[in-house]
Amino acid sequence: MKLYDYVLSGNCYKIRLLAAFLKLDYQTEPVDFYPGKQHKNEEFLTINPLGQLPVLRDGDLVIRDAQAILLYLANKYDSERSWWPANNALRVGEVAMWLSFADQITSTASAARLHDMLGYELDVDAARSGANTLFRVLEDHLTDREFDGDDWIAGDCPTIADIACFPYTALCGDGGISLQPFPAIQRWVRRFTALPGFVAMPGINCIK
């Protein structure tokens, strides 16, 4: 199994996280996303015509999109069915809803990070304000979950919804967004970094 990977990409990090939690053996193919924009060159476009990372190759299967890869890996390799609770329709609905939410975190918090860190030209105020609106929704949700005695986004154990929402939330400081107003999110981030098998990436504060 091979992951087309960029070390600073939160979307690639989602796959590295699930692979670590499931103890999967895989290789990485480093892609020069920045500064080389290799993901937009002709050769890479034959692998993913959208010119985006990550991409996973497993045998003959080539699969793109972080959330899709999480679904594939959890369904194929998690024998305990905990990361994607396929046997529970209610949970499936909840996890799927937050997978889609994670994509919105990418288009806001990740955009602010690309602007502040790598000089991408975009409307950073709109990106930050969009991220803050989403974080308020996540904060309220996690607070409710804590009242119910649960630590995770859906159900009583971590799922791919937590993995999908984690990277760009934990990395938001890179884009000039503070988690200070979101104490429940901060507690969830600390719980996540303490999971057995957790791996870090640059920009994630793992101080216990």
Added chain:
Amino acid sequence: MAMDPFTWSHWYAIGRLEDVPEGGTRKTRLLGIDIVAHRSSGEVTVERVEDHAPLAVQERYGHVWTTFSDEPKPLYDMPEFDEDGRRLVTAGCVTVRCSGLRAVENFLDMAHFPFVHTGILGEEDHAEVEQYCVEMRADVNEVWATKCRFYQPKAAATAEGGQMTHYKYRVPHPFSTILYKTCPIREGAWDLVGLFIQPRDEDLCDVHSFVLVFDEENTDTGLLHFQQTIFLQDRMILENQVPALLPLDPRRELPTRADASSIAYRRWLKENGQSFGVLAEEAVG
């Protein structure tokens, strides 16, 4: 703005050669002044945005350099760039919300390796910084730290397992620093890693970095990922340092023996009259 003649007198990298392609334009900012670079018929020109005043340009060390000075200090020499068999990887520019001087000082510091670059440049069981030598080389007006030794689990992209790595650090410019480290695959040779910092404002900088190594094993992208991993671990620390500007008053912070290079760097900045990116002097104690 706290401008001083020492800061003004230098050349600054403002992008990789590839960042200013034929027909392309790169808008950026240097020392609080907006500038724009452009390449046509192979030649790079740089001008100030406000009044279109043309600036001097040179292409060297994989980057485009410019200066506001009419009589700039010559750009420091790195003869290793002319050696056969070395590979140059330029890592692109990364913006950091701190004084560029903070980024140089952090680069000189070995004590943070086990805690910030855990498992790569250091590990917590081997956190000791052994005594090293610091010298001011008056003939070239540079600061050097030599005879540095540090145990590293993975000193470079080519390193297999831990090793005692030997380091030399060089500061030839207030906003540049170069590390010479034992090459894991070539006896007696030094690999170079360096930062060319472009101070956008006093508390905001673009960091251009490079590696110049003997390496027959890794792809350029592999070397790039290694370098970016290390620097982005540093970026988080740099953005959390308070104050964002560098204090030069020796009474402001309590140094330890491991900080000898930092003390020398701060003293050198002070002797050269550096004020850009420096915390304004205040009465302490």
